[in-house]
Amino acid sequence: KTCADKVIYIENEKLGHFHSEYYQEALSSIIRERKPTLTVFAHSSPTYDLAPALAVALDIPAIMSCADFRFENGKLISTNPVYGGKINAEYSFDTSNGGIVTFLPGSIPVEDSGLSGEIEKIQFQFDKEFEEKRFIEFVEAAAGEIDITQADKVVAIGRGIKEEENMQMIKDFADAIGAVVGCSRPIVDAGWLPKDRQVGSSGKTVKPKLYIALGISGAFQHVMGMKASDTIIAVNKDPNAPIFAVAHYGIVDDLFKVVPALQAKIAELKG
Known part of the structure; x- marks a missing residue:
């Protein structure tokens, strides 16, 4: 389904496997340049690492684990499950300088909006190396007998x-x-x-x-x-x-x- 006007494809071999520092560096550059109202991630183990660090680097607000959202008077208002999902809480931030949210899997339905989905490729070069950690291997979980x-x-x-x-x-x-x-x-x-x-x-x-x-x-x-x-x-x-x-x-x-x-x-x- 086509749900975007434009898809930005960042090309650099260091982005082949998830590495939070390299991803943060590349995305920080793009977000500073494009100034989106909202940067959205699916809530997952990698984004649980990446999204807060990205918010700190850009000095913008972030809300994690959203189940729903709405905009009111220039503010994003999110609905988040708390206390093991027994109740929901609402959080908000002003979007004038941008912001980051992560959404729980399955919380937002995918709809075909008929947008073009034009692909824009960007060659990205890193100014420094991040050698404190490195990707070793991807270990896929063993498949169960029934999917x-x-x-x-x-x-x-x-x-x-x-x-x-x-x-x-x-x-x-x-x-x-x-x-x-x-x-x-x-x-x-x-x-x-x-x-x-x-x-x-x-x-x-x-x-x-x-x-x-x-x-x-x-x-x-x-x-x-x-x-x-x-x-x-x-x-x-x-x-x-x-x-x-x-x-x-x-x-x-x-x-x-x-x-x-x-x-x-x-x-x-x-x-």
Whole structure:
């Protein structure tokens, strides 16, 4: 999708792999010259290092981990999850001299704005070397047996499953509807499922046709990884669980009653 008037491509072999000092030096030069109202990054491990240092070097404000934003009277006002996503806080800064924000993955939808996307190449030369640290190698994480980001159907389980021995019931239900099993962070922390099954800002971002959330309260970090799903069904016995705010369909009941009932109905329909 074309979402920019112009794409600036900075050419220098030292930028081939992420190195915060070289990236900071190159971007500082471009930002000082172009004077953008806002410099935006996806919130990630590299930008968690780069964005604050860049703000200090340019003497401009920065807000990290934004979930949403708006402009009012020349100010950027961001919405940020705090206290583990239980509440949101708003922060702001004046954009007259520019500013930096990082956005949580999945928080801002991508839309095709029909812009040209013209590519401008810039040959950049560094005035000094940064030898305090250097790139050694890129180690790719081992791929899991299932890639949940490619699944059409995901059944995700949270702390509502209570005990590890109850996981088999969820796996059987997922198999019955042709889905893969995902989870929220507490399940990974307990060691009941591997990290590659975790959905959320610190796990995978998924967009299946069907996402069934079982016993998941809906902390902001989890919602960031699944809210773009085509259809979301939530099952939780707490009627005030945040997951219902993003669900298309909700069942307020105990998952240990709902899942067996659904399995029985599926078996009946299959004959």
